[in-house]
Amino acid sequence: MKKLVIAGAAAGLVIAVGCTKKLDTDQKKASYAIGQQIGGNMKQQNIEIDADVMAMAMKDAIKGDSKMTKEEIQQAMMKLQESAMKKQQEAAEENKKKGAEFLEKNKSAEGVKVTASGLQYKVEKEGDGKMPTKTDTVKAHYTGTLIDGTKFDSSLDRGQPAEFPVQGVIPGWSEALQMMKVGAKYKLFIPPELAYGASGRPGIPANSVLVFDVELVEIVKAGAAPAAPAEKPAKKK
Template sequence: MNRIIIGGLVITAFAFTACTKKKLDTDIKKASYAIGQQIGGNLKQQNIDFDADALAQALKDASQGKNEMSKEDMQAAMMKLQEMAMKKQQEAADANAKKGKEFLEKNKSEANVKTTASGLQYIVEKEGTGASPSKDDTVKVHYKGTLTNGEQFDSSYDRGQPAEFPVGGVIPGWTEALQLMKVGGKAKLFIPPELAYGPSGRPGIPPNSVLVFEVELIDIVKAAKAKK
């Protein structure tokens, strides 16, 4: 599991106070609110359970040089939090692995779905007319990535610019799929977790998630040319 990173944000958050809703009518209040958003967003992104009131009180106490817990108690509490987070992640990973297998088992019989020996599933939406990349090539692609429930976690289309990366420098499912495509082609990929991010997951991608990508192979940039 990714290590829980809280300290840096908390240390800089002394101006954040446990209070009822206030008007953000001064620079200090606005900055304090921004810091609180960073802390809360960081914890949410890491899927960490916490009590917002207790956290806000701790920030206020720390800014005044007070502490309701001993160092030993705080260390024990953080270890317990780590244990709970690991257990929660493992439970989510197990549940997602089961749902993923069920999804892929059903999906492989859908129209036009092809399955490779590795377990990668894909649909050719448009046959390309150019060359197919090798593992040593760098490619330019447009893509959109979602979970099986349709929730989007990434999109080069939204950024308005194609992505460029080495075929051998991405997740195994991508590396395999790109070599099956030709320039100008489009495909829809269904990537099992073992060919993606596995039980560790990523921000926005729960552990053991099946990933769905719409991929458009725009061009191939040979490695030798990329170094010039």
């Protein structure tokens, strides 16, 4: 947290003055790019800032000045971290509640089946090939969204199926893959405990129910060396 917020001062400076300057040099473009990355990270973590104050602090630091002592800065950082953690916990609890309500309603939807683990799935198309085992490596196309429809990942966007071991993904995926035959298309509704739980991941808030459209393209037998995809889907952390 400390590293992020200190680095965020650069983003604050860009926010405060960047709109009045043209990005007509490599230095300005690089500065703006860094600000975008830092600002996006802060937004994703839901950190509230005062851009004008951050710009002032950045200017003071460059001059070697500070309007706060080191102790005051440390206390402010600790309070910010405590506030951020509280917000994350509240958001996680709210997400858990919404997810449970969604799954409770969804399990009665037409065509939806529920396994003993709590995984919900709908068969969009039955396959006619073999069924993978837990020791196999497979290729699959997929699109993953949150329950509000927000897309966080898609092999289709990259133009090639992802390749990964059946045991190398989140439990909801591992279970579903072993029910599918090659050529099958399933829609998965994965509870948080079969996905990323309270930890979440970038683009996936804590306690999120995940929705996947999955097509099992091919089975690569255990022992084969898979080609590394641009990004593996739903990989365990």
